[in-house]
Amino acid sequence: MSSLIISALQLPTLGMQATKLDFYLRTAHNRGVELILFGEYVLNHFFKELSSMPKKMVKEQTQKHIEFLKNSATQYNIVFIAPIILLDGDRYIKSIAKITPKSISYYEQQILIPYEHWNEKEFFSNKIEPLKSPMIFKLNGFKIMVIGGFELHFDKFWQIVTDKKVDLVLLPTASTFSSHNRWREIIKTKAFLHSCYILRANRLGEFVTNSIKWKFYGDSMLVEPSGEIYMMLEDRESMLIETISKDKIKEHRRLWCFEKEIRIREKLS
DSSP states (O other), X not given: OOEEEEEEEEOOOOTTOOTTHHHHHHHHHHTTOOEEEEOTTSSSOOHHXXXXXXXXXXXXXXXXXXXXXXXXXXXXXXXXXXXXXXXXXXXXXXXXXXXXXXXXXXXXXXXXXXXXXXXXXHHSOOOOOSOOOOEEEEETTEEEEEOOGGGGGOHHHHHHHHHTTOSEEEEEEOOOTTOHHHHHHHHHHHHHHTTOEEEEEEXXXXXXXXXXXEEEEOOOEEEOTTSOEEEEXXXXXXXXXXXXXXXXXXXXXXXXXHHHHHHHHHTTO
16 A cells, blocks of 8 residues: 555553543544554653552553553554553563554563663663664555654664665654754654654653653654654644655655665675
8 A cells, every 4th residue: 555544642641541542542543543653651650650659550550551452453453552561570661562453562672761860771671682673564565663762862773764664663752851852853854864754652741850840742743754744743632643655755765865875885895
């Protein structure tokens, strides 16, 4: 197929309640959506809140949302890409679930934020090992790659986009503070240089600690291979639904020849 209808849900943390999703999923189904992307820390609470929650509650939260999305995938014939926190014994694993009508698979985020004020690397028990390919799958003729939000910053993943001729990169994030412009410009540049669409879903909501307010600002967006923002949700709870075109990807690759020029030289080595 030459087109794919995709969606990004821009929401705050749902907690244990999935009922508010019913409206969005029915709307998406009625408009022919084939894939829905969630932001980070939407199905589970923000990682700084988890330390004060019983692990049993976090596990129940995860299981409840996975079961709901599994049933919804079957009911609406939609693929869900949803960041989720898994428990391995007493250890938290930051993951992204791909839920289809037929299967569930997980991508364990490979590079986590390591900063003093935001140290996911220390909090989670994700393995530290040589980088490997992220989750890549095909849907209706489109090759799609999933990475964690922080992984956007590392060229190794974008080399895979070029090598594998990925058409669409799915980017769930939980961006905050005043990082709007930086994220917009990086995403636009990556889409242009790697000849792909990028769909970003950024969460909403607030977290307050030591009198500092962490405001998750939305800005969920679809960026075209041209590097232009095709649609953006700004800062309100909402759902983005757009159609992406295989022809636009092919035309961008033909016009700019980035991959072609590299491959000519690879054949000479």
